[in-house]
Amino acid sequence: MKASILLGEIRQFQSKNGSTGDVGFQLTAKLKVLPLWKNPNNPLTILISIKMVSPQLWIKSRKAPKPEGFIEHSSRLVDIPKDPILILWNNGQILNTFAISTESVSSLNLKRGIVSIFQYKTVEGVFQEKDASGLCNVTYNSLKPRLFKKVKFSCKKNKNKHPNLFLGVKRNSIYTITYDLTEALLPKEILENEKHETSLTARPEAGTSITAHRIFLLLPGVSKENRIIASTYTEAMHKLDSRYVEIPIEAQNEYVFCPESGCLTLDAVLDNSRSALEESALGTTKSASAFLKLVPLIRDASVDSLIKILKSPRNHDILPQLCDLYGSASTVAAHQAAMKILKQDEIGDNTERYLWALSISPYQNTDIIKDIVRRSEETIQNNKISETLALTAAIMAKRHGTPTLIEKET
Known part of the structure; x- marks a missing residue:
């Protein structure tokens, strides 16, 4: 052969x-x-x-x-x-x-x-x-x-x-x-x-x-x-x-396990990728590579660890990019962490970044969709956030939601 x-x-x-x-x-x-x-x-x-x-x-x-x-x-x-x-x-x-x-x-x-x-x-x-x-x-x-x-x-x-x-x-x-x-x-x-x-x-x-x-x-x-x-x-x-x-005769997905030296933690990969997450690096291969490494780690992280990352003063300059990552990860833990921290986002720019990423995430989560739909029905003083919430709820419900949610949002 x-x-x-x-x-x-x-x-x-x-x-x-x-x-x-x-x-x-x-x-x-x-x-x-x-x-x-x-x-x-x-x-x-x-x-x-x-x-x-x-x-x-x-x-x-x-x-x-x-x-x-x-x-x-x-x-x-x-x-x-x-x-x-x-x-x-x-x-x-x-x-x-x-x-x-x-x-x-x-x-x-x-x-x-x-x-x-x-x-x-x-x-x-x-x-x-x-x-x-x-x-x-x-x-x-x-x-x-x-x-x-x-x-x-x-x-x-x-x-x-x-x-x-x-x-x-x-x-x-x-x-x-x-x-x-x-x-x-x-x-x-x-x-x-x-x-x-x-x-x-x-x-x-x-x-x-x-x-x-x-x-x-x-x-x-x-x-x-x-x-x-x-x-x-x-x-x-x-x-x-x-x-x-x-x-089964069909080829199966292979999951990569940690090497003998141990797996890199989310904090370690984030520190190593800091320069790739700066605003000046967005749109580059370096930034895309960092994104692909971080999203799986964020998907496995706990609410507390994700909140800690968003609160850290060291991450203040890359907070918009972290919102992109959390939205793309689209887990309940990432959603809870983002919503908790973004309550303090008076301008709404970072909230919009998170919602935009969430709306195009390839991962499906019914609980997150329901929460976004619920929030879109609430009265929010910031018109920009209110409009983006409504649009995000509609697109997520249409792509991933139940027939009831789709009918409600469309």
Whole structure:
């Protein structure tokens, strides 16, 4: 197996900026694919073990010395558990997927991507299949005897979307896989090409592309089979190793845990990002980077710690930017902290900053919407705040609220 992943700018953006090329990495490995068990009542249903052997990482940079661009590099691939992933396979369709219960999300996602390639049909037509990409529509076309082309499209997977489409992203994806099969209709050679282009709706010229190429070749020789005798696949699996559990085949979101040195606290990241939050830095990459680091920390912070940050004299000069951050975080704790401190905002500028950020936040919270709607119905002496509250309540209720709230505000 050889898999290459290239990261770059979209073609339209490359031509304007003279981009020097893509960067990325390559993974090479051998796969040991063994049928462990056959259903005694249906020989087409097989429990298959797929094990990755001798994985090696190669990297490509814009200054790579080799013409092909990839050079060998050390990696944590050697730490990936050697346990195989198991699939219950029926005539080319993956029915169930199993793995060791303690394996990490990162390792499992890599293995999910590998086993997904072994799902294929030998008839033409349009079908639905579920693999690491989610639930996809697929078409199969016969190019010649035992040579099939598979095209995946309209893959559906749970993902966060910005409620304001103008502030969201557009993505175009292409998946094509060619299967060259043996006389027994088993894969002899598999070629996969996958490309994703993502661009900002508001700025189509700003975007990135990810291109993946994978090659699977059947090596000569036959591995020894140690078939498991069992009446069911569950019994066979437990005879192999009782730690195996069923897992979804779709790739799962991976959450980054703290390193051994410990996680940076909100206060520490705020101190390190102070210069990036100054008014003169707004609109820069430096400011955007700080924003992306701070919002998740604010979302995990308590009311007391968030109030303390807003009250600190050290943060007086960046208070408007903190209002942007709290509004974007859109948690009950951040909302309570902001509302408590902004009671003293007689002019209303910082309150407006908070409400503007809250109105376009991608995070949904019904309790905050209800509170904003309630406040918009109160009599407020500051006309500017009163108007902004009403507008914020309307837009939040329309995008995230219940039908009752939407009707009330519109």
